[in-house]
Amino acid sequence: MYDQKFWNERYARDEYLYGTNPNSFLVEHAELLTSPVLSLSEGEGRNAVYLALRGLKVHAVDISEVGLAKAQALAKLKGVEIQTEVADLSNYKPKKNYHGSVISISAHLPSAIRNKLYPLIEQCLKLDGILLLEAYSENQLARNTGGPKDADMLMTVDKLKREFPNLEPILMRELEREVREGEGHVGMASVVQFIARKKSM
Numbered sequence: 001m002y003d004q005k006f007w008n009e010r011y012a013r014d015e016y017l018y019g020t021n022p023n024s025f026l027v028e029h030a031e032l033l034t035s036p037v038l039s040l041s042e043g044e045g046r047n048a049v050y051l052a053l054r055g056l057k058v059h060a061v062d063i064s065e066v067g068l069a070k071a072q073a074l075a076k077l078k079g080v081e082i083q084t085e086v087a088d089l090s091n092y093k094p095k096k097n098y099h100g101s102v103i104s105i106s107a108h109l110p111s112a113i114r115n116k117l118y119p120l121i122e123q124c125l126k127l128d129g130i131l132l133l134e135a136y137s138e139n140q141l142a143r144n145t146g147g148p149k150d151a152d153m154l155m156t157v158d159k160l161k162r163e164f165p166n167l168e169p170i171l172m173r174e175l176e177r178e179v180r181e182g183e184g185h186v187g188m189a190s191v192v193q194f195i196a197r198k199k200s201m
């Protein structure tokens with residue numbers, strides 16, 4: 001259901017669906033991140049451009065070429081460079097021991113994809129590299145303020161612990177917070193937030 005066609009159609013308009021301001025959880029903890037940053041499901045570029053403005057080198061991956069074209073337009077407007085790659089995370093192979101950080105902001109994926117991808121995300125981080133993730137939690141299903149209507153794509157703290165066994169959590173919590181990101185994410189929401197560091201595997 002949430003396939004490439006779905007996302008290309010969602011992004012096919014001048015406005016930025018999730019706005020052009022970065023995600024606030026990312027902003028709060030951006031000082032922990034080092035280059036090169038891999039951004040999973042970057043969409044229209046708001047987070048990659050923010051990190052590039054902070055001087056970080058960002059490689060942004062998304063299945064939607066329409067979203068990533070808007071990401072490049074936003075980067076140009078702000079006078080920074082970002083690398084973008086149209087790719088399906090179901091068969092994405094990041095470089096091993098290469099990234100200083102990985103960000104995953106509202107990158108909701110079915111468990112069948114996560115089960116293949118997340119071990120590769122652990123491997124792609126350098127020692128002491130950081131993963132920063134925010135996603136809607138399963139409790140978001142009861143709300144109409146954003147996120148997929150599929151519990152399998154939504155996260156819990158238990159899923160995070162299980163799916164990233166080789167990362168050491170620095171922050172791991174579920175909370176309710178007001179999310180205002182363009183028209184796409186609007187209102188009180190149930191989210192999980194996760195920051196973890198790679199220790200030797």
Ligand SMILES: C[S@@+](CC[C@H](N)C(=O)[O-])C[C@H]1O[C@@H](n2cnc3c(N)ncnc32)[C@H](O)[C@@H]1O
Pocket residue numbers: 002003007018023040041042043044045046047061062063064067087088089090105106107108113
């Ligand atoms: C809710 S949007 C979040 C976009 C962006 N991270 C943000 O916070 O503004 C989800 C994104 O996941 C991307 N996506 C969905 N399935 C994907 C897949 N299999 N591989 C890569 N990207 C995917 C969509 O194209 C979309 O940009």
